[in-house]
Structure formats: structure tokens, C-alpha cells
Amino acid sequence: MSPRFIRYIPSNSTGKPHRSVSPPSEILRRRQQPKLAFMFLTRGPVVLAPLWEKFFKGHRGQFSVYVHSDPSFNGSESGSVFVGQRIPSKKVEWGNVNMVEAERRLLANALIDTSNQYFILLSESCIPLYNFSTIYSYLLNSTHNFIESYDLPGRVGRGRYNHKMYPTIKLSEWRKGSQWFAVDRKLATEIISDSVYFPLFQKHCKDPCYADEHYLPTFVSMRFGAINSNRTLTWVDWSKGGRHPSRFIRPHVTPEFLEKLRTATRCRYNGRETNVCHLFARKFTYHALDRLLRFAPRVMHFNR
DSSP, rough: GGGGEEEEOOOOSSSOOOEEEOOHHHHHHSSSEEEEEEEEEEESSSSHHHHHHHHHOTTTTTEEEEEETTTTTTOOOOOOTTTOOOOOOOOOOOSTHHHHHHHHHHHHOOOOOOOOEEEEETTTTTTEESSSSHHHHHHHHHSSOOOOOOOOOOOTTGGGGGGGGTTTOOOGOOBBOOOOEEEEEHHHHHHOOSSHHHHHHHOOOOOOOHHHHHHHHHHHHHGGGGGBBOOSSSOOOOOOSSSSSBBBGGGGHHHHHHHHHHHSSOEEETTTSSSSOOOEEEEBBGHHHHHHHHHHHTTTTOOO
16 A cells, blocks of 8 residues: 555554554545546436537546436437436426526535546537547646636626625625536535525525526635636527527538637636637537537547
């Protein structure tokens, strides 16, 4: 056994040191290869599963997959990566706090595997914009987490604050952001352990307050702002306005469009400016799948 796992503690009875080892689970965690946990929050099947199969190919042992689908869905998942990966689920309604409950349920299940070191929330309409190796390195080498969080005056920002949350959460601390996050193991543990802020959202965040847009941005800003990048890794198009972002079908998918999603934005990563800002994108429909399978491996450089 490696000496770094051994420590010596004085014996209470004799005063002489005796040999003590770290718990087996801790030793195993240190020896395991770190994995990324891909957590899919879906209504039914992961409709773009064939694309994700190509993305994951050749990287067994470096990732885990978890799927939270509607309890009424009793179909089967396609693709070996997704078979048997559904977790016990409960009904999720758009705009309801049970959306965040499902996210926490995914995190809790993914944290059971001690080799999972980074946790990414995705939907059935998400696609990867880079190959697995790039995303793996980007996340595991990051010094920050990725939860979008910003202060937004007006009706759809501060206007959703409920004063019954005061004084635990003040209006000046209220934040908004994207639902889609990527967090390290330490922050994931803090999220599912929160027994102060989340109950306030369960009790007081009702329409027009949407917990999935405010809970994590507010909680992380208040408690863990120093380790958060305040940006999401998932690109969406809100340019048309409304309650939902644009959807992309077959004609939208071209090599030029995919390349634009990959490199058109500027941001900071580990203190340096970069154009690798979004690792994923949504909302892509099943009708876009054939073109994604044709263009994505070449544009995203799969199998590297």
C-alpha cells in the first residue's frame, strides 16, 4: 500500500503509535480515473442518442450517464450508453419547483459514484459542440464552476422575487440564469445538502417565479460566488423572445452553423480570454439528427 494513504495515531492505551489507513472508499476514489457525469433531464427518450453514442465512443471509463425521464414514459432507450441508466424519477412540470427537485435527484444519484468529479445537466435536445477529449480536459482543468448568474432589473428578473424570502434572501441578492449547469463534485455536494435556501424556493417561488432560473444562480452567487464563472456552457438562442428558446430542425444544421456555435463567442477561462465558451447547444429536434450525424463528427472532431 502506498505510504501516502497511511497515517499514525497514538494509541489511547499504550501511548505507542499504531498504523491506521484511510477508508477504503477514499483510497478507491484516489486510484480511480476521474469521470464526467452526464445527467439528462428528459420527458421521454434521449432522441439524439445516436449522436451521443458517437461522442462517447472510445471513452469508456471516463464518463457516467444518468437519465431522469417522466415516470409515465415506459419506452426503451436506444443505444448501449443509455440502456439501464434511468434513475427513479417523479413528475416534472415546466416552471415548477419540481424541475429543480429533479436536478437535485440527478446530482444525488451521480454523487454515489465517487469517481464522478464533474456533473453536467443536459436535456434531450442538447448536442455536444466539441469532442469528448476536449470537453473532458476543459472541465477537469477548470478552476471555476459554470452556473450562469446575473442581476436583472425588471419584471422577469427582480420582479420575480418574493419578499417572503427576506431576510434569508434579500432583493439585492436575487439572481437569474440558465438552468443548464456544469459543477464540480464539491459544489454538487453543497447543492444537494442545502437545507436553508431551497426550502424557501419550494415554499415561495411560484408563477411567475421559475425556480430553475433563480434557485442555483441565487444560491451559488450568495454562497460560492468566488468559485463560479457566472456563465453557462450550453448555448441557446433567445433572439426571438418568448418563454422558450428557438428550436433547430434539419435545414438549420450546416457545418457553418455548427462552427459558429463553437467559436463565435468570447469569454474567460481560467483567467484567460478564449473563444471556447460553449461546449453544448440546444434545442435540436429529432428531425435534425441525420444532418448532425453527417456533419458533427467532422466539425466536432469526434474520435480524437
